[in-house]
Amino acid sequence: MAKSDIKRMIEIGQWIEGYLKATATSWDFLNLARSFVDLYNIDYGVTKNDITIAIARMIEEQPKEIQDYYKINLTAAHSVVGRDIYQKKDPLKIYRVAEKISEECIVFDEDRECFLTPVLPCLNDLYSYREYLQYSFKKIMEFKQPWQVSLMTLSKEQTIFTKRDENNKIIEINKPKTLPIIFSLRHNYKKIHTTIYENKDNQTFTRLKQFTVNGVFTRKDRIKQYPCENIVPSNFPWKIAASRAFFDFLFLGGQDYYGFCEWCGNFFVSKRKLKKIYCSDNCRASHRNQINREKAAAKN
Numbered sequence: 255m256a257k258s259d260i261k262r263m264i265e266i267g268q269w270i271e272g273y274l275k276a277t278a279t280s281w282d283f284l285n286l287a288r289s290f291v292d293l294y295n296i297d298y299g300v301t302k303n304d305i306t307i308a309i310a311r312m313i314e315e316q317p318k319e320i321q322d323y324y325k326i327n328l329t330a331a332h333s334v335v336g337r338d339i340y341q342k343k344d345p346l347k348i349y350r351v352a353e354k355i356s357e358e359c360i361v362f363d364e365d366r367e368c369f370l371t372p373v374l375p376c377l378n379d380l381y382s383y384r385e386y387l388q389y390s391f392k393k394i395m396e397f398k399q400p401w402q403v404s405l406m407t408l409s410k411e412q413t414i415f416t417k418r419d420e421n422n423k424i425i426e427i428n429k430p431k432t433l434p435i436i437f438s439l440r441h442n443y444k445k446i447h448t449t450i451y452e453n454k455d456n457q458t459f460t461r462l463k464q465f466t467v468n469g470v471f472t473r474k475d476r477i478k479q480y481p482c483e484n485i486v487p488s489n490f491p492w493k494i495a496a497s498r499a500f501f502d503f504l505f506l507g508g509q510d511y512y513g514f515c516e517w518c519g520n521f522f523v524s525k526r527k528l529k530k531i532y533c534s535d536n537c538r539a540s541h542r543n544q545i546n547r548e549k550a551a552a553k554n
């Protein structure tokens with residue numbers, strides 16, 4: 255593998271490491287959103303009042319059960335949370351929160367609707383895509399096969415609706431218990447495009463990369479023009495970022511360079527092919543201390 259590929263793979267891996275960190279705060283997410291934009295050179299300004307960050311900030315102030323409701327969906331029937339949010343039956347009614355944010359920043363009703371239409375279906379993407387990545391990375395380790403083979407097995411498992419006998423007669427209909435995760439990751443991967451921007455002042459065309467999301471575009475240069483950030487909030491597309499980082503990391507050879515810490519459970523990336531099982535020296539020491547304590551207790 256070329257040296258530059260390894261460097262890029264580690265950079266993307268470290269972004270994923272930050273994104274999947276169990277203790278990541280809304281402040282970390284804001285920095286992650288901005289560093290993704292830089293990592294991929296995308297013309298997108300993440301505002302301090304980004305709608306996904308505002309919601310993350312609110313969720314992290316809640317008691318653990320409420321936090322878990324939003325953060326841990328995969329094990330439950332996933333669609334339930336989405337439906338709850340849509341019907342404003344979730345504990346924090348985050349749909350209403352998004353509406354309120356739009357009322358504060360946008361004057362006209364029609365503009366508000368244009369803003370909210372793409373925002374509403376992805377209110378919980380920040381957390382659900384974390385789970386998608388965690389789940390997929392764990393399965394790849396479990397299957398002990400080339401990652402592409404593992405993901406194909408996984409995506410087959412999730413999309414089988416029917417079991418048939420040898421005469422092709424349906425004997426059982428299975429409804430998938432989880433969303434088709436791999437399909438979703440693949441589908442969102444492609445949503446970064448390159449556009450030609452016309453700069454009339456100096457008569458040039460410039461190529462700009464943008465997220466392909468309906469409606470909400472927040473240009474980088476516009477954010478620089480209005481540093482007070484008293485403008486329409488961005489809506490950082492976590493599902494696009496997470497999908498992009500996930501596949502790029504694997505395509506660059508990341509399969510041999512990641513693991514989940516034996517002590518704290520966090521995803522981590524290693525600069526050399528993987529021998530390590532802890533994310534940090536701290537976790538190694540904590541685990542060793544615990545083992546020694548247990549040994550001492552067993553002796554007494």
Ligand SMILES: [Zn+2]
Nearest residue numbers: 515518533537
């Ligand atoms: Zn650890």
